Amino acid sequence: MTDLLPLIVAKYNYWLYVILMMIGLYAMIAKNNLIKKLVGMNIFQTAIILFYVSIGYKTEATIPIIQGAHGGHGSHAAIHAADYINPLPHVLMLTAIVVSVATFGVAMALAVRVYQRYQTLEEDELRMRLSEE
């Protein structure tokens, strides 16, 4: 039991991200409503972002903004890499968030178009309408 707690503390973040991702993926595949699917899509994407952010986290480190370097002329105190959180995953995820919101906007526009045409967003009803035509 005493061994288990460190393992859980070390890994639970990754496990929970997997669960979150499964929720999103399930909603994308199995939900009937197109907007619900879009929500699932967004949950899926944020889960991935959570995963990346978890990679970057370091215990005993602070946010990736160098302190006391305002203006930054000349020499600084030595900077220790262990004091700051890894900035690279954050950069990647900023880009990923932007991409996901762009996709989300386009998908919403498409959903509005589908509704204009078929007056429904339920997938089974849409399939029925399509087979009628």
Added chain:
Amino acid sequence: MDNYPALIVVAPLLAALFSGIFSWVEERFTYPTALIGMGLSTFSAYKILMRVLDSGTIQYKMAGWLPPMGIEYRIDLLNAMVLMLISSIAFINLIASYRNVEQETNDRKGSFYTIYLLFVTGLIGVTATGDLFNLYVLIEITSLTSYAMVALADKDRGPLASLNYIFIGVIGASFYLLGVGYLYLKTGSLNMVDVAGILSGIEGSSTVLVAFILCMIGIWIKMALFPMHVWLPNAYSYAPVAFARVVAPLMTKVMVYVMIRLMVTVFGLEYIFNTLNLADAVVWLATIAIIAGGIMALSQKNLKKMLTYIIVCEIGYMVGGAWMGNQLGMSGAILHILNDALMTFALFLAVGNMVYKLKKVDFIHLQGLFGKMPWTMAAFVLAAFSIVGVPPTCGFFSKWYLVLGAFEAGAYHFAAALIISSLICAILFFKVFEICFFEPMSEGHGHGDGHGEVAIAEAPVSMLIASGLISISLIATGLFSGTIMNKLILPFLG
């Protein structure tokens, strides 16, 4: 100091932005802007190809930072070939599609060119980049532009097809992103060469295995390998024809390129074929994809739809060849990227000409087309022969390598599938020829006695010239495929 590697992707991007502005201010300027941008890009691609042939791999450091820190463009023989292919096809298509665009998207011409150029930018970037995450961003650009385009032409069914495309496309891209995340966690780097160097020390890791599987599944979804192909036929057949002509030959081929790049450069063939035992399963999957694509193509009643299923079938060839585990198979797959892009482009150019005149290309509308559009049909026949694999055309040679590779690896099922699918393609195209050639005679269309004097109603000259150029290139690549093999592909595979 020369900046061709940057220019090749920046020129179309700049042109896209300028045409985006011009579409609001003065719409007449958008088309020339697009032409200039694409022309510049094609020119740089040519320069790069020559440079790479002369002096080997080019490295271009974006923002001047050393590779693992900054983003690097790393152009070797394979990239240079695919870059040349993409930019020239996009350029020729731009020349050919002026009339199509005017016809299909008349009030949104300017925006069409903007989206088109952004799409090409994405494809070129995907091909040139040497950075795993940059690849993801560029894949998203190509996808986002395709989503918009698919919904644009067919106002009724387009949006729904596009929405389904979004769901599947996002799953694919996200899987790829996850794979990159797993790789990053294990290696701490995103540069392909750097990652490959670190990976060679930790081959047994389960994380790397999962990363590999995720990347591959993501790319397969994006390239529409058989069970994940559901989005492709609808999406490509609803897109405006001027866009379908570039998305159909290029998108899937670029994804095949990405797969080969990941296999060769990042994970290493050694790791894939010796440490993992997945190759047989994937070759079987490719075999099923080929057969299934062929069978589904047989049941179509629309020319565009039929061609999209043939694309699904062709993807099977390339994936199977790449996973054959020997040099013949891999080189056949790479050669088939080139050939298949040209063949599909030729077919879709012909279809574009037909759409321009006929509006719809269900098989019923095609009757008597040999009389009406002789030149277009000549190009179509040549491209069809190439797809089937008739010797002087280029399709034959890549299939030959693939079959040889299959025999060497002992994958007889794959070789059989290749030959069966060629037969299916032959049946398909002869069915189309039959409709185009004979049927009006037997039906005795209500045009009176006009047997020999069907009015010739050809497509505009610009479109015919493009068709002619590509038809010549089909034969030329066929004749020079030995040279291409020896100069580009074999040196790349070492």
Added chain:
Amino acid sequence: MHWPIDLIVLTFVIFCAIAAISVKDLLGTAILFGAYSFMMCLLWAVMGAVDVAFTEASVGAGVSTVFFVAAVFRTSRRTKD
């Protein structure tokens, strides 16, 4: 030790996610989705990813929700599942 806070917020996130996809009213989904994004943003702030948290707060909890409500306004609130 951040992990207790982190664990609590993560649990909230998962609850919000499940609620957002199972509520039978799309406007409710929109709001729960906003809450989900906000919780996610908190989580990232706890992990020190301030820039990402800032972006998520303005995009996920802000603009995305507005787009969502706008789209629901133009379509329908009804959903079967």
Added chain:
Amino acid sequence: MKFLGFIIVCVTGGLLLYGTGEFPGWGDPNSPASTHLSNYYIEHIIEETQVPNLVTAVLADYRGFDTMFETAVVFCAGLACFLLLRDFRPKKERFYRHSPTGIILHVKNPDKILKTGKEFEYMDKDWVPSDLIIKTVCRILIPFIQIYALYVVAHGDFSPGGGFQGGVIFGSSLILLAISYNLKTLIRRIKEKVLGIYAAVGVLVYVGIAAICMLFGKNFLDYSALIPIVWDPHHVRGLGMLGVEIGVGIAVTAVMAIIYINIVSEGRHDEGL
């Protein structure tokens, strides 16, 4: 479909969990991800770029090429929404409200357009009497939101924030204007054409700065090439980043407004939330 979905999800989840087996612990400072590139960035950024916010420095300089395409993605999304939804057909009928009396006019002739102003007020099927409290509060709030957005863009080098966040905040201030008044008010202030041009210009600022570096003989995006035209050569990279962040901000602001307007009015640009 549900069952199939469940199986796919379980297989994927299992695969991902299997992959986590060899992960380094959460927050482990010695994991490969936190040592290889990250250490280089943390230790060298301040001397190489003079920008204390590491995320901004990596975002706009080391990986600025990614960010350029990210901005292009945003632009593309705006363009896509416009292309998909914009509907130029004029409305068949209009409703006007005579403000002093509250009488509602129903105009069926599409060519006849009343001049709205003091006397007549345009209204639509979802018209609600405007709420004085909301209007006043938003009128006071919007300028502050916009100033904050500008601060976020300008101060991105030193504190969390940057072009994208600032752009989104500025865009949401525009959206707030549309929600608290009505969509017409927003469109009257900022024409569709202006938004469309701004979206392209924003990205163009980014690509332009990058291309200028190329003209000065350095690599694409290498801000150190800008030294001859910058007033503070010591901070040239910071200034270059500020320039591209402004570009990103402009593009994102415009695109957020475009997407909102098109979705909420189904592309007709007349009535909205």
